[in-house]
Amino acid sequence: MAKLNKSKGLSSLDFESFKDSFRSLDPQNPGLWPLSVKLVLAALILVVILALAWAFPVSSLKDRIAVAETEQQNLLDVYAQKESKARNLQKYKDLIRLMDANFATLLDQLPKQTRIPELVEDINMRGVGSGVEFEDIRIGDEVTREFFIEQPLTISANGDYHEFGNFISGIADLSRIITVGDFKITNSEASADQLPILLLELGTKTYRSKEGVSTDIESATPAGVS
Numbered sequence: 001m002a003k004l005n006k007s008k009g010l011s012s013l014d015f016e017s018f019k020d021s022f023r024s025l026d027p028q029n030p031g032l033w034p035l036s037v038k039l040v041l042a043a044l045i046l047v048v049i050l051a052l053a054w055a056f057p058v059s060s061l062k063d064r065i066a067v068a069e070t071e072q073q074n075l076l077d078v079y080a081q082k083e084s085k086a087r088n089l090q091k092y093k094d095l096i097r098l099m100d101a102n103f104a105t106l107l108d109q110l111p112k113q114t115r116i117p118e119l120v121e122d123i124n125m126r127g128v129g130s131g132v133e134f135e136d137i138r139i140g141d142e143v144t145r146e147f148f149i150e151q152p153l154t155i156s157a158n159g160d161y162h163e164f165g166n167f168i169s170g171i172a173d174l175s176r177i178i179t180v181g182d183f184k185i186t187n188s189e190a191s192a193d194q195l196p197i198l199l200l201e202l203g204t205k206t207y208r209s210k211e212g213v214s215t216d217i218e219s220a221t222p223a224g225v226s
Helices: 002-023 035-087 089-109 116-130 161-172
Strands: 133-139 148-159 178-187 198-209
Touching: 035 089, 116 133, 116 148, 116 161, 148 161, 161 178, 161 198
Parallel strands: none
Antiparallel strands: 133 148, 148 198, 178 198
16 A cells, blocks of 8 residues: 555656656757657647648648539539430430421411411301301401411300300311410390300411421430530
């Protein structure tokens, strides 16, 4: 037990003498400092240098590496997209050729001239066959589109639901391409012994081709693929 106390006393004494060696240092003559003090100061300087090296160049390098990894992932994503487009390029071109041929066929079906009088006569015949009575057929101004010219017509007619259905079906059977857009059906006043007559307001459009229209899109390629 006495031996243990003696060991503790020596350790405390050594530490106190080590502290005292710092107090007695001559800053003007560091070459005479004790070796233990020089080693401690060298270790402290090394720790400071390592801390500064980590705080500035190493941390900056980590940020640059993170940015580079993000850029690498973005480039890989772009490459994957372009590679997929390039792999399916021939299928895309084949589809474009098919669409081009189908669209050209549709354009060829459009008349070169609107021929509104003939169209109005055909619509009138379909109305007579369906049992509707026309009030008015208004011809709107032509609208020029990229590949064709659009001619609006507004039809006002009287009849019942069954007659209107037959009339619209008759329009769909015309050789001319006619699309049916907005429509409105309202009731008219009727006496007690008569069924009400309905008024139909029907918006339709017919089309004619434009001169010199080209639909050649065979050479088109997806964006980003050359």
